[in-house]
Amino acid sequence: MSEVDLTIDSVGVRGDGVAQHDGKPVYVPFTAPGDRVRVRLSPDKDERRGEVVEILAAGERAKPVCRHFGTCGGCALQHLTDETYAAAKLGWLQGALAQHGFKDIEIAPLRRLASGTRRRARLALARDGEAVAGFHGRMSHAIVDMRECHVLHPALVALVAPLRRLAAEILPRRGKASAALTLGDGGVDVLLELSKAPALDGLEALARFAAEQDIARMSWRAGSTVAPVAQRRPVRAIFAGVAVDLPLDAFVQASAEADAVLSGLVLDAIGAPRRIADLYAGVGTFSFALAARAPVHAVEGDAEAAKALGQAASRANVADRVSVERRDLARRPLSADELARFDAIVFDPPRVGALAQSRMLAGSTVPRVVAVSCNPATFARDARILVDGGYTLAHVAPVDSFVWSPHLELVARFERR
Numbered sequence: 052m053s054e055v056d057l058t059i060d061s062v063g064v065r066g067d068g069v070a071q072h073d074g075k076p077v078y079v080p081f082t083a084p085g086d087r088v089r090v091r092l093s094p095d096k097d098e099r100r101g102e103v104v105e106i107l108a109a110g111e112r113a114k115p116v117c118r119h120f121g122t123c124g125g126c127a128l129q130h131l132t133d134e135t136y137a138a139a140k141l142g143w144l145q146g147a148l149a150q151h152g153f154k155d156i157e158i159a160p161l162r163r164l165a166s167g168t169r170r171r172a173r174l175a176l177a178r179d180g181e182a183v184a185g186f187h188g189r190m191s192h193a194i195v196d197m198r199e200c201h202v203l204h205p206a207l208v209a210l211v212a213p214l215r216r217l218a219a220e221i222l223p224r225r226g227k228a229s230a231a232l233t234l235g236d237g238g239v240d241v242l243l244e245l246s247k248a249p250a251l252d253g254l255e256a257l258a259r260f261a262a263e264q265d266i267a268r269m270s271w272r273a274g275s276t277v278a279p280v281a282q283r284r285p286v287r288a289i290f291a292g293v294a295v296d297l298p299l300d301a302f303v304q305a306s307a308e309a310d311a312v313l314s315g316l317v318l319d320a321i322g323a324p325r326r327i328a329d330l331y332a333g334v335g336t337f338s339f340a341l342a343a344r345a346p347v348h349a350v351e352g353d354a355e356a357a358k359a360l361g362q363a364a365s366r367a368n369v370a371d372r373v374s375v376e377r378r379d380l381a382r383r384p385l386s387a388d389e390l391a392r393f394d395a396i397v398f399d400p401p402r403v404g405a406l407a408q409s410r411m412l413a414g415s416t417v418p419r420v421v422a423v424s425c426n427p428a429t430f431a432r433d434a435r436i437l438v439d440g441g442y443t444l445a446h447v448a449p450v451d452s453f454v455w456s457p458h459l460e461l462v463a464r465f466e467r468r
Contacts, residue, residue, distance in 0.1 A: 054104055059086040062139040064146070064428070066127030066457035070101075077101045080189055081121050083131050085110020111135040116166075116201050124189040125202060126455040137161050137451075140459050144449050147427035151435040159448040166454045168306035169203045170234035174214060177227045182219035184211050184230075202454055204306070206239055207232050210264060217260050221253045231300050237284035238267030242300050245273045254280065270299055290314075291339040295363040298355035302333055309452040309460065313423060314340045316448050316462040317397060320421045324395035330380055330408060331400045335360040335373075337423070341397065342372040348393070352379040384408040390415040397421045404429025406436075413440025420465040425452075427459055437465050 057070035059082045068082030070090075079090055079101040087108040090101035115121070115129035128136055141161055148156055175194045176184050185197030197211045214230055222228060231242040241261070249257065249271060261269035261281040269280040277299065287294045288303055290310065297303070304310045317337050321327065324345050329338045332349035334356045341347045351357040354377055361375040378385075380400075384407040390396065396417050398405050402425055412420060413436050420437065424430035434444050442465040450460040 054089055054091050055101075056107065057088055057090050057101070059084055059088065059110060061142070062128075062131070062135070064143050064457060067100075072099070075099055079103060080127070081130055082106075083110045083112045084135060086112065117199060119185075119195050119197065119199070122188055123186050123195040123197070124191065125186040125200070127189070127457050128455045137163070140451060141449065143457075144427045144447070144459060144461065147431040148434070148447075150428075151431040153431065153434065153438075153444060156444055157446050159446065162312055162448065162450045164306065164308050164312065164450065164452055164454060166201050167204060168308050169454075170207070170306050171303060172203055172207055172232050174211065174230045174232065175227070176214060176218040176222065176230060177225075178218050178222040179225050182215050182222065184215040184218060202456075204234050206234050210239065210241070213260065213264050217256065220256050221249060233286065233297065233301065233303065235267060235286040235297055236289050236294065237287055238265065240268045240286040240297065240299070241266050241270070243269075243271045245271055248273045248276060248278075257281075268299075272299075288334060290335050290337075291343065293335065293339040293363055293367045293369065295334045295359050297334060298353075298359055301356060301359070304336060305452040305460075309450065310336060312450055313337075313452075313460065313462060316450070317341070317421055317423065318344070320419075320446070320462060320464040321395050321397065322419060324393070324419065326393050327395045327397065328385065328390070328393045330385070330396060330398040331405070332357075332360060332375075333399070335363060337397055337399065338373050339364075339367075339369070342369055345395075346372045346374075348374045348376065350376045350378050350380060350385065352377065352381070380405065380408050382407075384411045386411055387415040390417050393417055395419045395421070397423070399423035400429075402426040402429065404433050406433065409433040409436040413437050413442070416467070418467050422463045422465065423461070424463070425458060425460050427461065430461060430463070434463065434465070441468050442466065443468050 059068035059070050061069045063069045067078040067080045070077045077099045089104040093100040111132045113132045120129045183194045183196040185195045200208050229244040233240040257280045267284045268282045268286045286297045327341050327347045329349045332351045338349040357377040364370045364373040445464045447463045452460040
């Protein structure tokens, strides 16, 4: 592999520094704009990547806060100055919009959320000699043995060392597992992913771990088999004062702070409708807040999430204002006729976006649409469909829910022309 000296020009959408060599981009992890670096080039001709051999001159760099930065794949951007960091995230959004023809869209200032608040994580566990617990390295199967983390909530960080000890106790030599951790209102939910069902001594070790660490709910999964070990308290999320019992490994926003900020932006954008559809509703992140404005029809494809949402609405005596439908919106989006029942739509799809539903919305008469997205690229694609169908993209508000990562959340408002 050859070595070259390069100057980093910008930060790419995956968080890598970007330089030019022989008229083509080279992507170099953990570099900053203005860095002059000696780089070892990858032999892959389809995607030119580089590995830093030496930093010859520092550019817009800051000292990372975590000792694992540069090896751990959990963060990509701790090395950037505050200004450069914010500019990079806004630049990714602007670039995604520009690719689809949006060049003069009103974009609000980036809302920055605090570090140390992430309430959901999937840690890798392994035992090969010493047991390890942590995130995988960047573009690697190697596990970085976590000794600190400035992204996760302290309640999750506190479980890393006990999980390492648990891995040493229950995993065979060269064994691997993962632990999905979710911090709910009642404590931490732990779902251990194993290659095979634990034997009796393994189950006893899991029960001891749950008791010693005061785990709210402890379960294991091996293939299609899922089994509880212990449950001391319900694992819940609170949305607009309504408690939702979370299914195992349920999707929730990155932090409770993200819930509050995104819900506020959605409410600001929704106006005063008479009837709202909340599409890709999940476990009700926005449904219950929206129900304070108008009756809400929540549509969600995951059976367990839809069930949890419906049960929460019944318990809170708001089932007359929050109806629930289980429906795969990628395969069976709401049609223009079905959408005509509503005068406002909220949709919050997964990273792949809402292609099929956006096409239906484009042919509808719904006056206002509010989009929530964690992927500027698929958002911009779907926005183009809506605008070509007669909507105006009135406002976009970016939110930095995923601190130090190359991810960005946003809320956008569309109005029918």
